[in-house]
Amino acid sequence: MTMLETAAGATPLDVERLRRDFPVLDQEVNGRPLVYLDNAATSQKPVQVIEAIEAYYRSDNANVHRGIHELSRRATELYEGARKTVARYLGGVDPEEVVWTRGTTEAINLVASSWGGANLKEGDEILLSVMEHHSNLVPWQLVAERTGARLRYLELNDDGTLRLDDLDELIGERTRIVALTQVSNSLGTINPISEIARRVHDAGALLLVDGAQGAAHHGVDLTSLGADFYAFSGHKMCGPTGVGALWGRRELLESMPPWQGGGEMISLVERDHSTYAPIPHKFEAGTPNIAGAVGLAAAVEYLEKIGPAAILAHEQDLTGYAMERLQTLPAIRVFGPEDPSMRAGVVSFVLGDAHPHDISTILDSEGVAIRAGHHCTQLVMKHYGVSATARASFYLYNTRDEVDRLMDGLATVHSIFA
Amino acid sequence: MSELKLNSLYQQLILEHYRSPKNRGKLDDATVSIRMRNPTCGDDITLQLRVDDDEMIEDVRFYGEGCSISQASASIMTTLLMERSLDDAMQIAARFTALMHGDEHAAKDRSLRDLRALQGVSKFPVRIKCALLGFDALQEAVRKTRGEPALEA
Structure with a gap:
C-alpha cells in the first residue's frame, strides 16, 4: 500500500527523453510509427x-x-x-x-x-x-x-x-x-x-x-x-x-x-x-x-534511476486514460478493477463481435502492437466466459498519444465489424 | 498499402460467413467427429461428417469458436463438401492449403469457389493457421474414416 501512496506523489516521467533510450521504438510498422503496447508479454530494451x-x-x-x-x-x-x-x-x-x-x-x-x-x-x-x-x-x-x-x-x-x-x-x-x-x-x-x-x-x-x-x-x-x-x-x-x-x-x-x-x-x-x-x-x-x-x-x-514508483504512477495514468476512452466505445467490455490505482498498466477488453485476433490484426495493420488470446490464463477466461481478450499493456515509454492511436485502430475495428 | 491489405483480408463474404455461418450445429448421426484447437490463440472447431459406404459425404456440420477467419473458413468449407467424395474433399483441402501458401495457380482455381475470398489471408502469415484449422479437421476426419493413423498436430 505504501507503494501506491508514493506512486501518486511521484514526479512525472520525462517520457520523450526516455523513449530515445529504446532504439526499437523508432521504426515504422505497416507504414505507421510503431506503438508497442505488448509490454506485459515482454518489454523493450534500452541501449544501456x-x-x-x-x-x-x-x-x-x-x-x-x-x-x-x-x-x-x-x-x-x-x-x-x-x-x-x-x-x-x-x-x-x-x-x-x-x-x-x-x-x-x-x-x-x-x-x-x-x-x-x-x-x-x-x-x-x-x-x-x-x-x-x-x-x-x-x-x-x-x-x-x-x-x-x-x-x-x-x-x-x-x-x-x-x-x-x-x-x-x-x-x-x-x-x-x-x-x-x-x-x-x-x-x-x-x-x-x-x-x-x-x-x-x-x-x-x-x-x-x-x-x-x-x-x-x-x-x-x-x-x-x-x-x-x-x-x-x-x-x-x-x-x-x-x-x-x-x-x-x-x-x-x-x-x-x-x-x-x-x-x-x-x-x-x-x-x-x-x-x-x-x-x-x-x-x-x-x-x-x-x-x-x-x-x-x-x-x-x-x-x-527512474524509480519504480514513478513508473507505476505513469502506467496508472495511461491505464486510467485508456479505460476512460475505451468506455466511450459501444459494445466494449473492459475486465479487471475499475479503479486504476488498484491495477498495473494492463487493460484487457473485448469489443462486440470482433474476435481479439481480428482486433490485433487490424491494429497491427496500423502499427499498433497488442496481445490477443488467453494470455496463459485460461482459468481467468473461463471465469468471464470468454475464449480470449485483447490486451493493451503499458510501460515507462508509452504515451497518451499512443493510447489515442490504439483508439483510432479500434475505430477501424468497429467500422469493419459493426 | 496496409489498408488495401486489410480490405483484402476482411472481405464482405468472410464477414457474412462469420456473422451467419452455414452448416453450424451438430449432427446426431455423424460417422466421424474431429475437434481441432489452436492452443496459441484458442480457436476451436469441431467438424462432423456423415459419410456413406461409398465415401460420399452426405451431411456436414461444424461448431466451435474463434476468430472471423477460422469460423468463416470452416463455414465456406462446409458448403463445398455436401455430396462430395472424400477424395474430392482431400483435393479441396490440398488446393486451399496451396492457396494459403501463396500458390498463384490455386488462386485461379475455380473449384475452390467462395474459398478464394480467403486469398488475402496468405498475406498475413500469422493468420494462415486460422484459415487452415477447419481443413486440418477435415483431413483428420478423412483419415479417421479410412482407418488411417492420425497425424500428430
Whole structure:
C-alpha cells in the first residue's frame, strides 16, 4: 500500500527523453510509427542494457567461478555483482538468497520440484488462485500428481479482485504452501500480498509470490512484502530474455535438495555421491546465462534511476486514460478493477463481435502492437466466459498519444465489424 | 498499402460467413467427429461428417469458436463438401492449403469457389493457421474414416 501512496506523489516521467533510450521504438510498422503496447508479454530494451551485454562479450567473456585467469575473474565479478544489484532492487535482501534462473517459470518449477518434492505428501494442500498464469499452475499440478497433494483455488470476484473472504476457509492446517501472483498479467489487478501473507503465515503455511509482472510494473520490497519465495523474469523489466531469479528465505533454500545436478553446484564429487555447494550455487548447475545476468543488472540500474514508483504512477495514468476512452466505445467490455490505482498498466477488453485476433490484426495493420488470446490464463477466461481478450499493456515509454492511436485502430475495428 | 491489405483480408463474404455461418450445429448421426484447437490463440472447431459406404459425404456440420477467419473458413468449407467424395474433399483441402501458401495457380482455381475470398489471408502469415484449422479437421476426419493413423498436430 505504501507503494501506491508514493506512486501518486511521484514526479512525472520525462517520457520523450526516455523513449530515445529504446532504439526499437523508432521504426515504422505497416507504414505507421510503431506503438508497442505488448509490454506485459515482454518489454523493450534500452541501449544501456544492449551495450552492457555487448561490452561483456567484447571484453570480459569467460566462464565463471573456475578460471584462475583475468577474464574469468572479471566475468565472475560481473556475474556476482549482478546478483548484488538484483538483491538491492528486491529491497536489499541477502544476495546469497538470490538464485539465477531462466525466468519466472523456471523459478517456480524449482520451488515446486525441490521444496514440493521434499515436503509435500498425500493429503497436503497447495492453494492457488484462478488468476494465476499457467506458469504458476502447471508446476503445482505436476508436483501434486507426484506427491498426492491436493490443489485448492481462491476464486475471482467479477471486478477482477481475489475473493479474499474465502481465505480463512481455504487455508487450513493441511495447507503447506500458497502460490499467488503479485500483479495479474491478464487483468492488471494488484493483489494485497502483505495482507495475504499475514494470514498464510498465521496458518503456518508458506507463500510463494509470482513477481513476473510485479517486479516490472509495481516494484518490490521483499523485506516487507511477506513472501517466502519470490520469482521474476528479467525480460519484462527492460532486461534480456532467458534470465530471471528466485529469491527464497535462506533457511528454506538451505533445507531444500538440489534441483538439477552438474557443474557449478557441487563441492566434492565421488563415485556414488557428491556434496553440494552452499546456496545460491547449489541451485545453479551448469554454465549460467552470464551475459543475461549482466544485462539484467543494467536494466535494474536503469529502472532504479527512474524509480519504480514513478513508473507505476505513469502506467496508472495511461491505464486510467485508456479505460476512460475505451468506455466511450459501444459494445466494449473492459475486465479487471475499475479503479486504476488498484491495477498495473494492463487493460484487457473485448469489443462486440470482433474476435481479439481480428482486433490485433487490424491494429497491427496500423502499427499498433497488442496481445490477443488467453494470455496463459485460461482459468481467468473461463471465469468471464470468454475464449480470449485483447490486451493493451503499458510501460515507462508509452504515451497518451499512443493510447489515442490504439483508439483510432479500434475505430477501424468497429467500422469493419459493426 | 496496409489498408488495401486489410480490405483484402476482411472481405464482405468472410464477414457474412462469420456473422451467419452455414452448416453450424451438430449432427446426431455423424460417422466421424474431429475437434481441432489452436492452443496459441484458442480457436476451436469441431467438424462432423456423415459419410456413406461409398465415401460420399452426405451431411456436414461444424461448431466451435474463434476468430472471423477460422469460423468463416470452416463455414465456406462446409458448403463445398455436401455430396462430395472424400477424395474430392482431400483435393479441396490440398488446393486451399496451396492457396494459403501463396500458390498463384490455386488462386485461379475455380473449384475452390467462395474459398478464394480467403486469398488475402496468405498475406498475413500469422493468420494462415486460422484459415487452415477447419481443413486440418477435415483431413483428420478423412483419415479417421479410412482407418488411417492420425497425424500428430
